[in-house]
Amino acid sequence: MLNIKNLETIIDNKHILKGLNLNIKPGEVHAIMGPNGSGKSTLANVLSGKNGYITKGDIQFNGERLNDISTEERAQKGIFLAFQYPLEIPGVNTNIFLKTSLNAVRKAKGEKELDTLTFLKLIKEKASELGIDEKFLSRQFNVGFSGGEKKKNEILQMKLLEPTLSILDETDSGLDIDALKIVADGVNSYKNKDNAFLIITHYQRLLDYIKPDFIHVLSNGKIVKTGDANLGLQLEKTGYTSLS
Template identity: 80%
Template sequence: MLKIINLKASTGGKDILKGLNLEIKTGEVHAIMGPNGSGKSTLANVLSGKPGYDISGEINFEGKKLNNVPIEERAQNGIFLAFQYPLEIPGVNTSNFLRTAINSIRKAKGEKELDALSFIKLIKEKASELKIDEKFLSRQLNVGFSGGEKKKNEILQMKLLEPKLSVLDETDSGLDIDALRIVADGVNSYKNKDNSFLIITHYQRLLDYIKPDYIHVLSNGKIIKTGRSELGQQLEKTGYKYLN
């Protein structure tokens, strides 16, 4: 599904990714761990097409080169980024935003737009799966949301937009134990053989709930170690130091 070859990215003259290789097959869950400043969020941003980076190397998504594809087309093609810090957009009703988003994606796929009633039915169903109060949907997008609510909202959007590849950028940080479990359940209930995940995290905790097929350690802009899920537990005990 995703193939990254020798990806280099710099911003403001600073090299951040320095030749990263990664392949994610359909149905796989990959986790990326690594110390602060190793380039994890940059990888997420570059995958989704955020402007402001100079890029070389290749990103292939479903056999198509992504490097110059605009952000919204990547999203419409099935790449979803759950933001580490979801943005507040004052005055914009959450459910309106979600409806605009789902219809943009449906339109791009050549599907019929959802009318108001079918949308409400769908969103209520998805919200209740994540134990999100309906009132939450009529609030302004992320404005005054707690950290946990913002993250749940990201997962709600993921379930609604049904991406092929979901990139979760530190979705677990700032969550209490209950919220963490709800978020993880949300991911697990969406996960199937046709979609893939790239989970960026600092902690093994999330990976106790969402079992990754592979764990990669990112350090100084490169993947320095790849292992099965035991690698996470090992890192939790010993820290990143022992890898060097």
């Protein structure tokens, strides 16, 4: 599904990723761990197509080169990024935002756009699966939401947009244990043989709830070690310095 070859990234004259290789197949959960400044969030931004990065190398997604495709087209093709710091959009009702987003993706896929009633039925269903209060949907998008609510909103959007590749950028940071479980349940309930996850995290904590098939350690712009779920537990004990 995702094949990254020799990816290098420069932003503001800083060389961040220095030849990264990664292959993700449908049905797999990959975790990327690593110390601060190793390039984890850069990877998430480059995959989703954020402006300002100069990239070399090749990113293939479902057999198509992604490098020169706009952010929205990548989103429409099924790449979803759960933000570390989700943005607020004042004055825009959460329902309106979600409906606009879903219909933009549906339209791009050649599917029929949903009318308001059908959409409301769908979103209420998805929200209740995540234990999200309906009232939350009629508030302004992320405005005045707690950290946990914002992260739940990210997972709600993931379930709504049904991406094939979901990238979670430190979604666990700042979450209490209850919110963490809701996020993990959201991921586990969405996971199937056709989609894949790339989970970026500092800690083993989230991986106690979402079992990864592979753990990669990113250090100084490269993947320096790949292992199974046990690697996380090992890192928990020894830290990243033991690998470098």
